[in-house]
Amino acid sequence: MKEIKIFHDATKDVSAFADKIKAKQKKIVGTLCSYAPEELIYAAGFHPMRLFSSKSDIILAEQHLQTYCCSLVRGVLEDSLSGRLDFLDGTVFPHTCDSIQRLSDIWRMKGRYEFFADVVLPVKLNTQSAKIYMVDVLTKFKKDLEIAAGREITDTDLRESIKKFNLIRKNLSKIYALQSQKPGIIKGADLYTIVKGSMVMDRDEVADLLPAIAANIEKMDTPEQNGKRIVVSGSICDSPDIYTAIEAAGGVIVGDDLCTGQRWFEGQILEDEEPLTAIATRYMDRIICPAKHSSATARGENMISLAKKNKADGVVFMLLKFCDPHAFDYPYLKEFLEKENIKTLLIEMDDQQQNLGQLSTRFETFIHYI
Amino acid sequence: MPDKLSDKRKIKCAKKMRDIMTTYYLDAMTAEQNNKQVAWITSGGPVEPLVAMDIIPVYPENHGAMIGASKMGEDLCTKAEDMGYSSDLCSYARTDISCSVVKGGPIGGLPKPDMLICCNNICGTVLKWYEVQARFYKVPLFILDTPICHTRYSPEIAKYVRAQIDEYIVFLEKITKRNFDYEKMAQVGKLAYKSQMLWQKVLNTTARNPSPMSAFDAFFFLALIVTLRGTQIAVDFYKDLLEEMEQRIKDGISMVPNEKYRLLWDNLPIWYRLKWLSNKFSDHNACLVADTYTSAWCSAIKYTDENNFLDSIAEAYTRIYLNIGVDQMADQVLEMIKFYDINGLVMHSNRSCKPYSFGQMDIMKIVREKTNIPVLMIEADMVDPRNFSQSQVETRIDAFMEIIKQRNS
Ligand code: SF4
Ligand code: SF4
Numbered sequence: 130m131k132e133i134k135i136f137h138d139a140t141k142d143v144s145a146f147a148d149k150i151k152a153k154q155k156k157i158v159g160t161l162c163s164y165a166p167e168e169l170i171y172a173a174g175f176h177p178m179r180l181f182s183s184k185s186d187i188i189l190a191e192q193h194l195q196t197y198c199c200s201l202v203r204g205v206l207e208d209s210l211s212g213r214l215d216f217l218d219g220t221v222f223p224h225t226c227d228s229i230q231r232l233s234d235i236w237r238m239k240g241r242y243e244f245f246a247d248v249v250l251p252v253k254l255n256t257q258s259a260k261i262y263m264v265d266v267l268t269k270f271k272k273d274l275e276i277a278a279g280r281e282i283t284d285t286d287l288r289e290s291i292k293k294f295n296l297i298r299k300n301l302s303k304i305y306a307l308q309s310q311k312p313g314i315i316k317g318a319d320l321y322t323i324v325k326g327s328m329v330m331d332r333d334e335v336a337d338l339l340p341a342i343a344a345n346i347e348k349m350d351t352p353e354q355n356g357k358r359i360v361v362s363g364s365i366c367d368s369p370d371i372y373t374a375i376e377a378a379g380g381v382i383v384g385d386d387l388c389t390g391q392r393w394f395e396g397q398i399l400e401d402e403e404p405l406t407a408i409a410t411r412y413m414d415r416i417i418c419p420a421k422h423s424s425a426t427a428r429g430e431n432m433i434s435l436a437k438k439n440k441a442d443g444v445v446f447m448l449l450k451f452c453d454p455h456a457f458d459y460p461y462l463k464e465f466l467e468k469e470n471i472k473t474l475l476i477e478m479d480d481q482q483q484n485l486g487q488l489s490t491r492f493e494t495f496i497h498y499i
Numbered sequence: 500m501p502d503k504l505s506d507k508r509k510i511k512c513a514k515k516m517r518d519i520m521t522t523y524y525l526d527a528m529t530a531e532q533n534n535k536q537v538a539w540i541t542s543g544g545p546v547e548p549l550v551a552m553d554i555i556p557v558y559p560e561n562h563g564a565m566i567g568a569s570k571m572g573e574d575l576c577t578k579a580e581d582m583g584y585s586s587d588l589c590s591y592a593r594t595d596i597s598c599s600v601v602k603g604g605p606i607g608g609l610p611k612p613d614m615l616i617c618c619n620n621i622c623g624t625v626l627k628w629y630e631v632q633a634r635f636y637k638v639p640l641f642i643l644d645t646p647i648c649h650t651r652y653s654p655e656i657a658k659y660v661r662a663q664i665d666e667y668i669v670f671l672e673k674i675t676k677r678n679f680d681y682e683k684m685a686q687v688g689k690l691a692y693k694s695q696m697l698w699q700k701v702l703n704t705t706a707r708n709p710s711p712m713s714a715f716d717a718f719f720f721l722a723l724i725v726t727l728r729g730t731q732i733a734v735d736f737y738k739d740l741l742e743e744m745e746q747r748i749k750d751g752i753s754m755v756p757n758e759k760y761r762l763l764w765d766n767l768p769i770w771y772r773l774k775w776l777s778n779k780f781s782d783h784n785a786c787l788v789a790d791t792y793t794s795a796w797c798s799a800i801k802y803t804d805e806n807n808f809l810d811s812i813a814e815a816y817t818r819i820y821l822n823i824g825v826d827q828m829a830d831q832v833l834e835m836i837k838f839y840d841i842n843g844l845v846m847h848s849n850r851s852c853k854p855y856s857f858g859q860m861d862i863m864k865i866v867r868e869k870t871n872i873p874v875l876m877i878e879a880d881m882v883d884p885r886n887f888s889q890s891q892v893e894t895r896i897d898a899f900m901e902i903i904k905q906r907n908s
Contacts, residue, residue, distance in 0.1 A: 193860050195878070197587060197850045227623045230647055231857035234825035237649065238861060249646040251659065252619055252626060258666065259644065262659035269655060422626055422642055425633040451587050453853065457627030460583030461634060477585075 130345055132338045133319050136326030143181075143329055147216035150176050150331060156218035156244075161205065161232075163393040163418065164223040164250055166267060168408055171332055172282045172290035173274040175218070179328035179389075181367050182480045183208050193235050199451040200480035201365060202228045209241060219244025219277065221270075224252075225420040226454050244277045246270060254413045255423040263409040271405065287404035293336050297327055298394040300339035304346060305384060305391060309439045311351040312358060312381040317372025320382065324390055325367070356381035357496050360436050362462070363447040364455050365389040368478075370485055371447065378492035384439040386432060387447075392416045419454035428458055429465035436471050443472045443499040445492075450479045472499045508754060510716060512740045519732060520722055527610050530555050536613040536675060539632065541625045542725055543795070544618035544643060545667070545816050547691050547808065550729040551684040552671050556616075557609050558726055559628075563591035566598070567770025567882035569605040576883045578603070589851040590882035592628040599635055612638055614674050616667075620645040620822040622854045641670045645817040649824040652814060660813040688808025691729040692800070697737035698724045699797040704744040705788040706839050709753030710761065711744045714787035715777045716754065718768045721793045728796070755786035760903050763835055764790035765862070766847035766855050767881040772889070779893065783900040789839045791832060795820040798831070825858035829865040836870055843903045846876045850886050873906070875899040 139146045150157055158170050159180045170177040182204025189210035190203045208214050219242050222233035237245050248270050251259040275282055301324065308315050323342065327335045359380040365388050366372075372382060385391050396415045399407045417427050436444055444466055448455045463473045474495040476488065530537045538549050542560040549556045566572050572590060578597035580586050586593075594604070602608040615638060617629035626642065633640040643663050646656045668679045701720070704711055720740060727733040747753075762780065764787045769776065780787060799819045804811035820828065836844065844866055849856050863874045877895060880886040 192864075194857055195848055195850075195860070198853070198857055224647060227854040228857060230623075230649075230854060231825065233649060234858055235861055237824070238826055247647075247649045249649070249656075251644050251646065252623070253642050253644045256663075256666065258659055258662035261662075262646075262655055265655035265658070269653070419627065420623055422630065425630040425640060448585075453588060453624055454627055456585040456588055457592075457624075457631065459585075461631070463583060 130342065132342045132345070133323065135334075135338060136322045136330070139330045140322055140325045143178075144213065144216055146329065147178070151216060153331075157216055158244060159214065159217045159220040160223075161220070161229060162223045162225045163388045164225065164248075164412060164421075165221050166223075166248065166270060166408055167332075168287065168290045168294050168398070168404075169267065169271055169274055169282070170221065171293065172286040173278040174280070175274070175278065176331065178217075179325075180205050180208075180214070180220075181325070181365070183213055184367075184480050185211070185213075194232075197451050198228050199449045201367075201449055202232045204480050206232060206235065209236065209239070214241075217242045219246070221246045221248055224249040225418065226452070228451075228453075246273050250412065252420070253422050254417065260409055260413055263412060264405050267405045267408060284404060288400065291398045291400060291404060291407065293332055295397050295400065296336050297332065297339060298397060300343050301327060301394040302391075303343045304339070307343070307346050309383045311349070312383050313352040313354055313356060313376075314346055314349055317376050317382045318369035321366070321369045321372050321389075324394070328389070328393070354381075357442040357499055358383045358440055359496075360384045360386065360439055360441040360444045361390075361447055362386040362432065362444055363388075364449050364452050366447050367480065368483060370483070371488065374485060374489045375445065375492050375496075378489060379496045380443075380492065383441060384435055386416065386435055388418060391435075392418060419458045426465075429462055432462050433465055433469055433471075436466060436469070441471060443474065443495060445495070446473060446475045448475065448477055450477050508752060508756075510712060510740075510743060512736070512743050513719070515736065515739065516720060516723065519727070519736060523726060524606060527555050527557050528606070530610055537610050538614045538616050539609070539612040539629075540616040541618050541621060541629070543621040543816065543819055543821070544616050545664070545812050546726075547687045547729045547812070548667060548671060548679070548684065549616070550691075551680055551687045552675055552677065554613075554671070554675065556726065557612065559595040559609065560591050561722055561725055562598070562604065562606075562609055563594050563882055564722075564768075564770050565606070566594045566604050568773065570771045570884070571604055572771060572882035573884055575601075575603055576885075586883075587850070589622075589624045589628070590880055591851065592624055592631075594882055595628065596631055596635075599632065612636055614638055614670075615640040616643070617641070618643040618645060618816060620816055620819050622821065622852065624853075639670070639674060641667060643667060643816070645822060647822050648818055652818055656817060657813060660817050661810065664809055664813055685808060687729040688812075689805050690731060690734055692803055692805035692808070694724060694728055694730075694733040694737055695797040695800045695803070697734065697741055699794075699800065701737060701741050701744055702789065702794055702797070704741070704748060707748050708761070708840065709751075709755070709758035710786050710788040711747035711752060711754065713754045713777065714764045714790040714793065715768075715773055717790060717793040718773065721796065724796045753786070755781045755784065757784045758786045760785040760842045760900070760907065761788045761840055762786065762843045762845055763788070763832070763839060763841045764792070764845050764847070765832065765859065766849045767792055767852060769847060769879045769887065770881055771884050772879075772887065775889070779896055780900075783896075783904075785843075785900060785903070787845065788841070789835055791820060791828075791835065794835075821854055825861050826865075828858065829862045832862055832866060833869055836866065836872065841872060842907060843872050843899065844874045845899075846874060847881075848876050848878045850878070850880045851882065871906070873899060873902045
């Protein structure tokens with residue numbers, strides 16, 4: 130599909146893609162977490178770009194972060210220090226885990242880019258005072274962006290932005306739903322590329338392309354092959370090869386609980402409410418990330434309903450090594466799922482070193498066993 | 500001769516402290532029989548409202564330190580790993596989680612909590628850890644969310660945390676089915692303030708050359724300011740301790756016999772090697788006179804208003820050492836280097852504690868740029884000995900001390 134190819138090209142060489150954005154006189158603001166208020170960045174006239182590690186060897190970041198820090202955090206810092214992110218005009222750090230918290234400090238102290246903002250959202254997402262605080266933080270962030278942009282962000286700007294992101298989210302949800310209904314209709318690697326592309330590409334372009342992709346897929350017939358239905362869960366999964374390996378082992382991805390997946394795009398922002406409150410409401414209601422809190426069992430309940438809704442045969446946990454929030458949740462999520470007779474597999478990954486051969490064997494064994 | 504010397508150097512208050520802690524743990528263990536409620540609380544959490552409500556506070560982190568010191572860490576960590584918890588997680592959390600299940604450790608596990616109070620001013624780990632315990636014990640969990648102040652304590656943060664102090668009180672009223680006693684709170688607040696001031700003064704005595712005690716003693720005497728802050732017991736104890744320190748200064752009694760070099764320690768102690776480290780440094784005539792860890796329980800005291808305690812603790816609990824930006828942490832380290840007249844900085848790169856350890860390398864660089872003291876970084880873990888290589892650490896300490904000796908000759 131030619132639309133998907135555009136996503137592939139954009140994600141293959143992010144810096145070449147960034148140059149294209151720059152050519153349009155747009156400033157690029159990097160983000161590191163699915164709680165980064167992209168709608169605000171876009172409304173300010175900037176291009177929000179989710180940062181991923183280029184997975185290069187860690188050399189310069191060794192001087193700042195010990196080896197027991199997750200490869201995403203070390204990798205992104207390495208990219209920044211080595212100049213690979215020089216296309217950035219700024220960065221936004223929403224508060225997530227302890228590692229990102231300290232990355233933000235180190236990043237700010239390095240001061241490599243013009244614009245810098247911490248968006249310290251609440252950790253609790255289940256109280257009224259947390260919501261008020263969240264709106265306060267968003268209001269402050271809006272002001273910071275206005276100063277950086279040298280212009281006011283009007284309600285109209287914000288509403289248009291919210292509409293755009295809602296459209297993107299709606300279509301991503303639709304593509305996922307189609308995949309779950311007709312498993313295999315879209316390759317895992319394509320699915321991954323579409324989501325990743327939607328996080329880095331020009332959102333106007335994304336908003337144009339996604340409906341076409343969804344419409345095309347809808348017209349396609351259900352593929353013959355009947356793989357085992359797999360849901361993946363974890364922080365980020367930044368490797369299309371892993372999806373391919375799952376498919377080669379006889380699985381098919383029917384849903385995910387990833388920061389680079391459904392956790393990021395599920396849930397719409399109410400378009401007729403006051404914009405900042407509406408953005409906050411979505412964050413409060415959205416599928417929760419393990420670094421945030423709504424109840425002690427929220428993620429477990431969500432995992433069960435996700436697995437059931439997608440009739441999953443198994444759940445693959447893909448956790449980045451040294452990622453605390455996810456590692457703390459894993460035992461109980463596994464227990465919750467197994468109580469429902471849903472089998473699980475744990476894969477510990479490291480962005481810099483992936484042993485695909487070994488992974489494939491583990492996928493095969495698992496898929497055979499379920 | 501050496502024995503007599505060490506007797507003279509022994510801090511007399513240590514026994515009193517042990518007795519107090521024993522009584523405290525006995526009270527906690529028998530709380531149920533005595534119709535008292537128990538709250539588990541994070542080390543950086545506001546304990547004063549619990550004390551005011553006559554709820555017994557229990558600190559899993561203090562328990563973790565005991566587990567580490569009694570060298571039971573490895574076994575309990577392994578048990579947590581068998582339960583599916585990654586070996587890369589904080590070893591306080593790992594030991595506590597498995598201890599709850601197997602009732603192991605030096606005191607056979609902690610008393611069951613009636614409620615959990617989690618303040619994330621120290622890390623995000625406690626949030627996840629307390630969620631685990633909330634599921635295990637099926638008890639209510641209160642989270643005091645203190646947003647990190649990377650560069651400042653903003654009005655938004657102030658408002659949010661203050662609102663939560665009230666929510667905390669409502670939570671306690673609901674669980675105890677009693678009204679909150681604001682009068683008692685005011686008294687407890689004053690006592691907490693007093694004990695923190697005294698603790699600060701105790702720590703300040705080590706600015707004297709030679710130092711009457713070392714950071715290893717501070718690690719030990721810390722337990723009371725953590726667990727019994729807000730009680731008369733803590734105030735009385737630290738008064739005595741302060742007196743003893745002042746007497747030692749008068750009598751010229753130092754902790755390290757021939758103190759020549761004064762070192763600053765960063766990060767949590769390595770609980771299972773305290774003695775060894777202490778001897779190691781002392782053999783080099785070096786005393787760890789101060790540390791960034793034990794002072795965390797009084798570093799935010801400047802934000803506390805003893806006459807308006809509840810209003811002021813929002814700020815005091817939010818702006819503690821670990822909940823600020825790395826550059827501000829570096830400033831505090833620099834201040835300590837000056838105040839304590841430090842010849843070298845020893846940083847414990849602690850695999851367990853990411854918010855404490857990430858950023859350390861930047862602090863190291865800043866210290867090297869702004870002072871001319873050497874910095875040593877040793878990699879270990881506070882409770883899990885599997886990440887500690889004694890021979891390697893020994894070699895590095897020897898080399899580090901050589902540099903210090905050369906610079907100060
Ligand atoms: S992968 Fe985990 S540790 Fe790394 S940045 Fe994400 S949440 Fe933090
Ligand atoms: S040691 Fe560090 S990570 Fe563990 S509970 Fe304490 S502050 Fe949190």
